[in-house]
Structure formats: C-alpha cells, structure tokens
Amino acid sequence: MIKLLKHLSVYKWMIIAVFVLIFLQSMANLYLPTLMSDIVDKGVVVGNVSYIWKIGGVMLAVSALGAIASVIASYYSSKAAIGLGRDVRRKLFYHVENFSLQEFDEVGTASLITRSTNDITQVQQVTIMMLRMIIGAPIMLVGGIIMAVLKDAKLALVIVLIMPVLIGSILLILYKGIPLFRTVQKKLDRLNLIFRENLTGIRVIRAFSSEKEEKERLKRTNKELTDVSIKVNKIMALMMPVMMLVMNLTVVLVIWFGGIRIDHGGMQIGDLMAFIQYVMQIMFALVMASMMFVMVPRADVSAKRINQVLEMEPAFGDNGDQQADRSKGTLEFDHVTFHYPGAEEPALSEISFTANPGEVTAIIGGTGSGKSTLVQLIPRFYEISNGAIRVNGVDIKEASQREIRSKIGLVPQKATLFSGTIAENIRFGKEEASESELVHAAQIAQAEEFINKLPDGYDSEIEQGGSNLSGGQKQRLSIARALIRQPDLYIFDDSFSALDYQTDARLRSALMEETKEATVVIVAQRVSTVIDADRIIVLEEGRIAGTGTHEELIETSDVYREIVKSQLTEEESA
Structure with missing residues (x-):
C-alpha cells in the first residue's frame, strides 16, 4: 500500500492543504464544546442573554469555519485520490504492454482486468478516506482526551477504562476479517473470468446448447463469492454495533458519575455537557479509525495484487x-x-x-x-x-x-480488429500511411470490393472485435494492415x-507481386x-x-x- 501511496508525491501541495484544512476543522470541533459550556454556565444559568448572543455568534463563526474547511478538504482529497487512481492505472497499463505472452499466461487476462479496475478503485476509495482521517482522527482523539481531562480529570478515568475494551474488540474483528478479503478478491477474479469466457464464447455456448451448464457454473461461482462476501460483511458489521454500545455505555457512565460530582459541587452543568461532547468526539474518532481498519486491509490486499503486477519483470x-x-x-x-x-x-x-x-x-x-x-x-x-x-x-x-x-508484418491466426473506422484499423500497421497507400493495401488484400459497398467506405465504423464483419472480411483487413507496413518479413x-478458394487464389496471386522483395512465411x-x-x-x-x-x-x-x-x-x- 505504501508503495502505491508514493505516487501521491506529485499532489503534495494538495495533501498539505488537506492536512491544514482538516487541522482547522478539528480545532473548530474541539473548541465548540468549551463555548457551549461557557454559554450554559455563564449565560443560561445566570440569565445573561447578551452573553448567550455573543458566544452564540462565536459558535456560529467557528462552525462555519469548520464547515468551509471540511468542504475544501473533501475537494482536494478527492482530486488527489482520483489522480492517484489515474496514474496507477496508466502505469499498470504501460507496464503490462511490455509483458511477453508468458506473463499474460501466468497472471491471466481476467485477473489483469480486475486488478486494473476493481483493485485500483479500492485503493482510490481508501486514499480519500485516509487523507480525511489520517490527521483528523488522531487530533480528535488526542485533543478530545486532553480537553476532557482539563474539564475533569477524575471523570476522565471512565474513558481510560473503556478504551481498552473498545480497541480490543476492533482488533479481534479485524483478525477474523482480514484473511477473508483476500478470498473475496480471488473469487472476484474467478467470476470475472467466467463472465469473460461466456461473453466472448457466446456463439460456441449457444451452438452446443450449453447455456444451462454455463448458468450453473456462473451460479456456483457467484454463490461462492456471495457466501464469502456475506461472511466478511457479517464480521465487519459487528464493529458498528459494538462501537455504538460502548459509546452509549460510556455516555451513561459519564452522566452517572458526572451527576454525582455535580451533586457534590465538584463540577458544573456546562462542564458535564462539554465533557459528554468530548467523549462523543473521542468515540467518533475511534469510529473513524475503525472504518479505516475495515477499509485499509481490503485496499492493502488490492494494493499487493497491483504491486505484484508492477513488480513482475518481463521474462x-x-x-x-x-x-x-x-x-x-x-x-x-x-x-x-x-x-x-x-x-x-x-x-x-x-x-x-x-x-x-x-x-x-x-x-x-x-x-x-x-x-x-x-x-x-x-x-x-x-x-x-x-x-x-x-x-x-x-x-x-x-x-x-x-x-x-x-x-515484421504479422497476420495472426485469429483476426483481431479494434473499435474505430476501417481506415484506422488498416493504418494500425502504419499510422502515417497516405490515402493511396491505404487503398493499395486494401486492393492487394482483396478488401476494397466489400469496403466500397459499405455506406461510409473506409470511414465505416467497426464494432468491438469486428463483430459487424464476417470472418473473411476480418482476415482481409488484417492482411491489409500488415501489407501497409511494407515490412521485410x-x-x-x-x-x-x-x-x-477464388478469393484465396486472387489474394495469393496479388501477394506474389507485392512481396517479391520480402521474405514470406505462411x-x-x-x-x-x-x-x-x-x-x-x-x-x-x-x-x-x-x-x-x-x-x-x-x-x-x-x-x-x-x-x-x-x-x-x-x-x-x-
């Protein structure tokens, strides 16, 4: 995960701005309970209306400052995280482009697709959360504890007693859940593979009436993914109820012991209200941290899968x-x-x-x-x-x-075309080819006849994989793509x-003249x-x-x- 986060270095000014803004927001949130305490103790209790208006105005200004800082921080954190996703996806694609077929066979096309889409999205989402919480949660936690102790050190012992229980519960849940995240990603790879095989091989499946078998295969794999996902989400779902239970029990204990201290004159009502707010902020910081603990392990699994590809050296x-x-x-x-x-x-x-x-x-x-x-x-x-x-x-x-x-001008066994125009597909062999070279290559490949019959000729659109062309038409365009390159081999x-047979004979006759100075392997x-x-x-x-x-x-x-x-x-x- 850390290796991928190093790509954020190009967004360092945005990240610094996020940290400054989150710091301002956290300070504003920590200051509000103290202002509320002053309003209660020095305004409401003694009936000082002007003081209430004065401090109330300050509270509104502090709240507005915190809200503005939060919005701007969200914007910059999202921009940096999405930029990270774009950069890593681009780097992954460029790296995979250098792979030999050996690496493609080793990792698998379906897995490479999952890693460049789902896994990068996981990292991207966690990065947004981390940029918001990596500084906000610690400030709220430490600041909340300090402010609570300053309000009443004895009452703060309640927090000291509760926190180990809370942290222990979170760690136990994570210990059970993290291994399942790896399984989820593997099952997602498998599901992606089956989808891909079914979509690319739909003609074969229908020709052999294998729809029922393929549905069962998909159903079985989908159920495996569903079962693992439900299991991991059940475990992670325990976290929020545990957090809320501990939080509410803490508030009850604070009110209980706080009421006793007020009764004995050791604490004012406003201080108790502020103390409760600080306890809530401490607990909220732990909630944010727990959410990080839920998301980061899954993103870490995804990051490892991405790094595995990036670290693969071509054979x-x-x-x-x-x-x-x-x-x-x-x-x-x-x-x-x-x-x-x-x-x-x-x-x-x-x-x-x-x-x-x-x-x-x-x-x-x-x-x-x-x-x-x-x-x-x-x-x-x-x-x-x-x-x-x-x-x-x-x-x-x-x-x-x-x-x-x-x-080399290679015409593969399986004619592969790309979405775009016929001209773009032929020029794939030579981008700077002139119009006359384009037409000449199509003529030699015996493709001009069917191209001229199309409504837009060479500007006719080819659908993904050339699905709107026949097998023979795709082969002839593949041959034209190699011919326009005018290679040595x-x-x-x-x-x-x-x-x-007729087109085959005409094509071979035309090729003999076109390739007489080159080496031809058939x-x-x-x-x-x-x-x-x-x-x-x-x-x-x-x-x-x-x-x-x-x-x-x-x-x-x-x-x-x-x-x-x-x-x-x-x-x-x-």
Missing part, C-alpha cells in the same frame, strides 16, 4: 541495441527448441531453416504440430529455450523488440482459412495454399518431418503425402 528484457538490417528480409532458425512454461515436453525441438527475400516458405502440419508456436517465436512473444532466431542476420535477443517487430499464420492447413511455395516445412509433434517443394515432399515425406491425400485428388496433387 526477457529489451536490452538489444543492434540494428536488424544486416541482411534485409532474411529469417533463420538455428537449432531452436522451445518449452512452454511448466511443460515437460518441448513444443518445438531442433528447428533449423533459412528463409530468404523473394521466397515463400510454407509451414504445414497436423493440429498441435507446433506451427503457430513457431511463428509466435519470431516477434519474440515467447523466449526460446535453446538455439537462435535471426531476423535480417541479427539474433532477436541482441536487437530491441521494437526494432525486430518493425521489420511477412508472417501469415493460417490467415486464409476463412476465404473462399502457416496453412490447406495444401492448395502452400503448393506453389518455394519451400515447404512439414512439422510433426514439434519436429521437422520434411523440407522441400511440393513435388519433392510427395516423393520423400510420408507425413506430407498423408496430408495431401486427405485434401487433394491424385490429379490435383500432381
């Missing part, structure tokens, strides 16, 4: 300073082996090949053979276990990630699967997509099972022949 740094442009467009895998974190068996083993400019290298294999894993290693989404990958002759570990990725990860399921490639690499269980042209592999690779046989007739394969 590999970005220390390279070499320029990836020695041999423009070349891609080399040199005995590359890769394990997913925690996996016993490697996903890829001893992969070696070289792809040169002007060549098309195709990667084909069965499901789970490691095709997509291989292409994800090129932009360094994961760190390889052994071997080396070189882009433009430079080891990707020795060049900066930005430098390496600037040379193109990677198409099964990027033609949603296209019909991952595909269809043999028809890779049949004309200069080099076909056949993967089986993470190993290379054959390399060559279509004709060569038909003769030499049993795995490739099986794939061809399952997709093409004898005439087509020939």
